[in-house]
Amino acid sequence: AMANPDPEITPEEAQSVRPDAIVATGRSDYPNQVNNVLGFPYLFRGALDIHARAINDEMKIACANALAELAREDVPDEVAMAYGRKLSFGRDYIIPTPFDPRLIHVIPPAVAKAGMDTGVARRPIIDMEGYAQSLKARMDPTASILQGIQSRARQAQAKMIFAEGDDERVLRAAVAYQRSGMGEALVVGREQDVKEKLETAGLGDAYRELRVVNAANSKHTETYKDFLYKRLQRQGVDREDAHKLATRDRHVFAALMLVHGHGDAMVTGATRKSAHVLELINKVIDAKPSDGAVGITALLNKGRVVLIGDTLVHEWPDENDLADIATAGAHVARGLGLEPRVAFCSFSTFGYPVSERATKMHVAPKVLDARGADFEYDGEMTVDVALNMDQMKNYPFCRLTGPANILVVPARHSASISVKLMQEMAGATVIGPILTGTSHAVQLCSTTSTVNDILNMAALASCKLCLKD
Structure with missing residues (x-):
């Protein structure tokens, strides 16, 4: 239904007959807008960068496949906010939005590779990963800083403790951390809560990928409580207080995991004010x-x-x-x-x-x-x-x-x-x-952090750039 401004059939008309129909149009006020700006600028970018002799069917198909794969990925908050609604792969989101900033570094490399594979490239690209990073930097000159941090995180392969597994943003960041190859994500939370929130976010399949940790399923809880009691017993904390802190507060539990080497780094702070979170972390780690x-x-x-x-x-x-x-x-x-x-x-x-x-x-x-x-x-x-x-x-x-x-x-x-x-x-x-x-790699987000913000802080924590000498 691609006629503009009046589609041959509207989504409302189609779904009145088949409520389960998936409908795409060329209009921006309906879901699934098929817009030529999704493809042609980036197809030409890839073709020009390899000095292609021609644009063949394989390059066009590579462009289409790249769009299809991108639609299945988790959508950054910044994109969803721009469109005023939550976006996740499904009947109302089968194709990326026209102004998704990821298009510029996803489609041209796919097109360029197809052109190289089919012999139409006069100047093949040797470093495809570097090419993709340069495209990101064209969109945002500061992207090179962030990409550098994430590249170092992939080398570090840190077990990252995400302390706030009851927050959807944190879970999405944990999934992105693991799927982008930075390392293993350890989520502190209750299994059922994590599963439900991932399903709500359209990431139900990710539950099997993440390791969910809490006081109830950890074999180290008694060790954590003893450590906390010994550390705080001269600060007015008795054994019952230490038990409650270690088993009921996710920030304290996550910090205890970290100091005992059951994770390499930790990110938290998305759900509570930084000053409060820092106060809790100081019960376990010296950060004054x-x-x-x-x-x-x-x-x-x-x-x-x-x-x-x-x-x-x-x-x-x-x-x-x-x-x-x-x-x-x-x-x-x-x-x-x-x-x-x-x-x-x-x-x-x-x-x-x-x-x-x-x-x-x-x-x-x-x-x-x-x-x-x-x-x-x-x-x-x-x-x-x-x-x-x-x-x-x-x-x-x-x-x-x-x-x-x-x-x-x-x-x-x-x-x-x-x-x-x-x-x-x-x-x-x-x-x-x-x-x-600090002596351990801990980074704090703000309560207004987006998924990308949390992911950036996790990457920074994994690099351990900021530890005490």
Whole structure:
């Protein structure tokens, strides 16, 4: 029923006769829109990139098959939100939506391979995986950062503990983690709940792939309780309290799995506020300011990456804490393949206007001087000076050789405001807060995290970039 704007037969008419009919049209206001933009731009992309002599039937069929396979994959939240409804393979979703961002890196490689296999390629592509990654980067210049993290995760093959198995987003991320070859996903939750939520998400077949763990089916629960009691007995926790914490709180149980080596890394925080989750994790793992823990958030926007700290641990850091935050930020930056340049940010620049509130930002670089820090840093300065080289030229004595990519701000509230402002007003992609300086690989999501956000944090945790040296 492809006539536009009036199909030869509407879905309503067809389904009034056959309620189980599957109907596709060319219209965007009906499910299953068959639109030529699904195919032709990407078919030509693949053909042009191999300098094809012709576009043959095999290349067209490869395009169609790639579309069919993509329709069966889990749909990112960002795509579903754009269309205002949940999308999963079935009668109302048999073909990807026209503006699915995955099309550009799924179809051209399939078309290019078919052209190479049938001998019409003048310039064959040697590295197909690298070709697909380059296509992703064309769509989003910051994708190379995320792809680098996921590539390292595939090498690490970590057993990832997903602590919140009662949340559909977490389950979908766990399925994606395992199916994308990053490692084994361990889901903390009740078996029946996990099964029902996966079925609701259209991923019922994934239940057999995941390993579901809880206090009732774990043979290590008694060991966990003894460990927790010994750790907390001088903090007012008796055996009954330890029993309840270990068996009833999924964050604590997941952390106990981690410290006992029953998983390699852990991701949590999608269902509870970060501060609350961090408090629970601290009952098992040392992740306090005094332990060297720092929260660094990465903002990816318009091909630029900027790290902001501390967004999680330090409420009101002094100059020594600020130096620690800068060092943690430099460690994360290097882990992401960036050469760190730290700016200590304030409303004043290099001593003017004078304010007691800005003093610690002025002193923090001197702390790093005394420590002999091996990365670029300077301050205090306003954000525009830190990020804009034209503004920085007004201060020729500034030690930064380029725009800052790490911003150390005066307090956790200013860090949070900065991150959320960039996210809401500029549409920045947020990774974090990235928990650094801990002895075990734990990463926390936010309650607003999408499936991709959770997957990114799991990949980051598996790389173990942020562990204490």
